[in-house]
Structures are given as C-alpha cells and as structure tokens.
Amino acid sequence: MPFFAYKARNARGExxxxxxxxxxxxxxxxxxFSTGITPVEIVPTKKPAGGNADSWWGRLFEPKVRPIDVQLFSRQMYTLLKAGVPIMRGLAGLQESAISKSFARVxxxxxxxxxxGRELSTAMRRHPKVFSSFYVSMVRVGEMxxxxxxxxxxxxxxMEFDRDMRQRVKSALRYPSFVVAALVVAMVIINIFVIPAFAKVYAGFKTELPFMTKxxxxxxxxxxxxxxxxxxIVIGAGVVFKLYTDTPHGKYQWDRFKLRMPIAGKIMLKGTLARxxxxxxxxxxxxVPxxxxLNVVAQTVDNSxxxxxxxxxxxxxERGESILRTAVTTGVFTPVVTQMIAIGEETGELDSLMDEIAAMYEREVDYExxxxxxxxxxxxxxxLGILVLILALGVFLPMWDLGRAALHG
Structure with missing residues (x-):
C-alpha cells in the first residue's frame, strides 16, 4: 500500500x-479522525513509515538502541497503562521524553x-534488533x-534479571582478563626488546649457552x-573462527564447547538455565500454551x-510426553530441578516452581x-610462576655458568 504524509492538529491545537x-x-x-486528530494536509509520499528527514550519514553514526532503553520503556508502559493512560497518548509522551534519539525514532x-491500524506487537516486530521475538510474543499474549x-x-x-546476570559475569571476569592481557603484552615486549639485548651480551661470552637460554x-x-x-595468522584465525561460528553448525559446536570449559562452563550453563x-x-x-x-523460550537462552x-x-x-520426561532426556537439568518439574506438573504450579528453579540457579551463579x-x-x-622461572633460568643461567667458570679459573 502507498504511504501518505500528513499534517494534523490535536485537541489542543498542536x-x-x-x-x-x-x-x-x-x-x-x-x-x-478516529484517534481525535483533525487532518490539515494529506499528500502521497515515497518515504516509508518510521522514516524521517535525517541524513543517512547521521543515522550511520547514531547510537544504537540499548537494552536498558527497552527495559525502561517496559516499566514506563506498565505505569502508563496501569494509570489508564491511552496507549497512543502514552507513546507520544515517551517519544518526547526519550533521551535516546534512536529509541525515540522507534x-x-x-x-x-x-x-x-496495526497491533502493538505487529508494530514491534518491525524492529527485530530492538524487540526480541520473546518480547514481541509476550506483548502479543498481553494483547490477546x-x-x-x-x-x-x-x-x-x-530484563532486569538478565542485565544483572550479565553485569555480574563481566565484573567477575574483568580482573582475570586484565591479568591475561598483561601477560600477553609482557611476553611480546620481552621477546621483541628484552631478550635480543641479552642475546648480544651472551654472544660475547664465546661459550656454550644452556638449553633454556637457546x-x-x-x-x-x-x-x-x-x-x-x-x-x-592470528587475524586470519580470528576471521575464520568468526565466520565458522556465524554458521548454525559452528555456533552450535562453539556454544556446546563453552559449556564444557573449566570453571567458566558451569557458570554459563547455570546462568543459561536460570534464564x-x-x-x-x-x-x-x-x-502462553x-x-x-517452549518455542519462544528457546529463542531467549542465547545458546544454540x-x-x-x-x-x-x-x-x-507435542507428541504427548510429559515435561518431566522431556526434561530428563535433554541431559542438562540436575536431579533437583527435574524433581521440582515433576511436582509442578502434578500440582499445576509449574510456573511458580520454575521461578523457584530460576532463583536456585541464580543463587548458585551468584556464589560461583x-x-x-x-x-x-x-x-x-x-x-605466572612458570613464566618467571623460564625467564629467570634463560637469562641468569649463562651468567651463573660464566661466574662459576671464572671462580674455577
């Protein structure tokens, strides 16, 4: 259908x-007219809905919509709808008060x-990078x-739980990442600048160097x-790895490997199951049936x-099996979790027990x-000790041998 640009005035004359x-x-x-707006001018246009007069250059460098923007939008929509504010008026207010220009455009x-005439969930589906399929599905259920x-x-x-989980993981990994990065930089500096200087000194000894020094x-x-x-080679390997993990099979294998990594794997597994x-x-x-x-939730766990x-x-x-049986066959749930699922199915309190399971995994992740x-x-x-030992042996053994030879001489 064609697009029409309009100018209109609301009840306040704006x-x-x-x-x-x-x-x-x-x-x-x-x-x-049906929304209480009086049209002043309606003309055909080729600009699609949601377009604006901003240049493509400006959009290129415009900040992306952040998850926190969507999270605050959810809280604001709840407050407005609970207070009985019409959804159109509420969205107009949110557009004017939005700090992010990108989100204001959305x-x-x-x-x-x-x-x-579209529904809100249908309108949100037009922005898959802003509203996830899970988010849109939940809004659709709310409308129905x-x-x-x-x-x-x-x-x-x-979203608050998900953001908190990710922030805690980043915070916990910040120190180890810094130490590993510092070690890599130190190794590069030592290999390029320090050892060549010692090699020139050792060349003047005219003696056989120890194996570690060689x-x-x-x-x-x-x-x-x-x-x-x-x-x-490093850059090429990174590119190949990125291309491989972008494929469905590569992403599946990489996500599977991440869950088996020492220390970090069990944290990621518990965090994913909590989500x-x-x-x-x-x-x-x-x-939701x-x-x-389950179909919608599979798209939210961020692990293929x-x-x-x-x-x-x-x-x-779908084949008529119980949730307990299907959960056991996956092989990713602990016996405690499967027992809670069994109780939830028997009592009809599966949703509240799932909340309990999530809370249990959250506590375990927090401890980890x-x-x-x-x-x-x-x-x-x-x-670090092994690295220092190798460097110490390689650098000081020739001096030790030279000093010992001088004493014997």
Missing part, C-alpha cells in the same frame, strides 16, 4: 506530522503503525488476554623475524546448544561468581 500507510487519503483521514514508528500492563511489568523484571633466544628471533606472519526457567515461568504465567512457550535441547522438549510435549576470582587466581599464579 501541529502533528507523520507518515501513514493506507489505500488512499480518505482512509488516512478516517484513521486520524517509538515514533510504533505510534504511526498503531495509527495505521487483556493483561498488557502485567506483561510489561514482567518483561521489565525479566630456547628463549630462538623464540625471540622467530618472533622478531616473522611477527608479520604470526600477526596475519530459561525465568522466561518459561513468565510465558506460563502470561497464559506450553508448546508455544541449550536452545536445541529446549526444542527437543517442545517436540516431546563471588568465588570465581579465587578459583582463577591459583591458575594465574602458577602460569
């Missing part, structure tokens, strides 16, 4: 402008889509059940001589290996994150 999609200008006028498109404000509140709580000098010479090749339990509880409380809920296991649960439920540094520090200390 001038409004926008773009709507419709078969003709008469239908656009009817849409405006809210504007939501308003124009609603003006065009008339509990939209409740869904927005639950989405806000879910090893260090050989490694340093190789690094100095072939560093462009080594750098190209699954929380989102499943949310969809169940919102009235179990099969549809776990998502595949959840899809297996969905297929099993608090002790993560303590678990990693011994490994870092051992690695």
């Amino acid at each position: 001038l409004l402008q926008g773009v709507l999609e419709g078969p003709d200008s008469g239908v656009i006028a009817d849409q405006l 809210v504007k498109d939501l308003r124009e889509s609603l003006d065009a 059940t008339g509990r939209l404000e409740e869904v927005f509140l639950r989405l806000f709580d879910y 090893l260090l000098i050989g490694t340093s010479n190789f690094t100095v001589q072939y560093w462009p090749v080594m750098l190209s 699954f339990a929380r989102s499943f509880a949310l969809s169940s409380k919102s009235g 179990i099969v549809q809920g 290996y776990i998502a595949t296991r959840i899809e297996q649960m969905r297929d099993g439920v 994150l608090k002790t993560l540094s303590a678990q990693i520090e011994p490994i870092l200390i051992i690695g």
